[in-house]
Amino acid sequence: MKLRKVSAAAAAALVLSLTATACGGGDGDNEGGSGSGGGDKIKIGIKYDQPGLGLKEPGGTFSGFDVDVATYVAKELGYDANQIEWVETKSADRENALKRGDVKFIAATYSINDERKKSVDFAGPYLLAHQDLLVKTDSDITEATDLNGKNLCSVTGSTSAQNVHDDFAPKANLQERSGYSECISSLQSGAVDALTTDDSILAGFAAQEQYKGQFKLAGLKLSNENYGIGVKKGDTETLNKINAALEKMVSSKAWDKAVTDNFGPANYKNEPAPKIGVIVK
């Protein structure tokens, strides 16, 4: 008897989950249809996990510099803020998301480089970031050479981690973690002396409420990262429109406001707005 009850319950659960997934699938199809038909929505790729740049807040809203730039650009393309559908594009997915047409464009700490230019086109750059160090407020690390012999944290496989190995401080003791949040907690506890990646990302973390006043940027400018907006290869029309939108955003001072809003509390000394098409090597 008992066994029969259990199997009946299991069958019921199975049926429920099947119908639920069926519904989910249907919704997905509808969205896809209206998106590709050039209807009333625009899909934009951002990151969900980078405070200050692209962050999905607990309430389901989105914040950050990339989000502000993308919203401005979308407005210039003729879409209001409520017509934007945000799509998470992790670093490894970005090229394929554009190729498949999942998103119209991507604003997600997307550094312009030659390898990537082979498979996507870039508008912008819209921000010049540099690899930098985040240290505790009372730290005495002021130069890249100070890192030799120190403990340093970065994210597995990231460009910043590779740069440390290859160039700045091959003798630094590099700990690689799966995410920046894990590095921050090690930095807080003193297990590592510094955390390295782009200064814009670091500033975003340091500006978070719970870390205010604990960390500072070393201001080293270890590399040049030109953040661009990725569009599908060959989509020149969208590319030109986005470039025009970015120029307008800079000239109307909306760009400066977005920088101050998102990175302000970290005392981030941003570069002036880059010129469209000028890539700082």
Added chain:
Amino acid sequence: MFDFLSDYDNPTLLGAFWMTVKLTFFSGIGSLIWGTLLAAMRVSPVPLMRGFGTAYVNIVRNIPLTVIIIFTSLGLADVFGVTMGASDFQVRGFRLAILGFVVYTAAFVCEAIRSGINTVPLGQAEAARAIGLTFSQTLRLIILPQAFRSVIGPLANVLIALTKNTTVAAAIGVAEAAYLMKQMIENEAQTLLIGAVFAFGFVVLTLPTGLFLGWLSKRLAVKR
């Protein structure tokens, strides 16, 4: 098309897979030893040991491996200061990862060996006891040699799973295959091609293991 494969020297493609082999080798030996001890505990006449063995297996095999590996780094090393005698993060990560893999894989090795013990007829244990052998002598001389011969197939599965599981070590910065794959995908923007290269690498590692151990298990099986 494949020219990027030679562009990496930290680690190189072969170096990364060699690290995968080393992780598998040391974790494999460690979990075979610890797993055998656990199996012995689970069939021992001492209730406390049986209880410990059962609890260990049931808890550990139900914790995701990623959680265990990240815990060795964030919890054991950072909070409790367990550095496994290494000051360098690469060496520390390597040793911590092996510790994590042994802790996890031993639970599966234990269950495989216990199933092998169950294939040995009860009469053999009774006969051993009748001629005056102690529990550990019975296990060492009579039961385990027969049990191992019947579980080479299942243990091969555990070993192959372990080889693939070592990719989790990339999460704490051990420079093995999955770590290099992340680097390459970050730089090259060729997800499919790179994925295929690494998938092929793992097939090259695990296919011969499976074929060899499958052949061995047929040869050594106890015919009853």
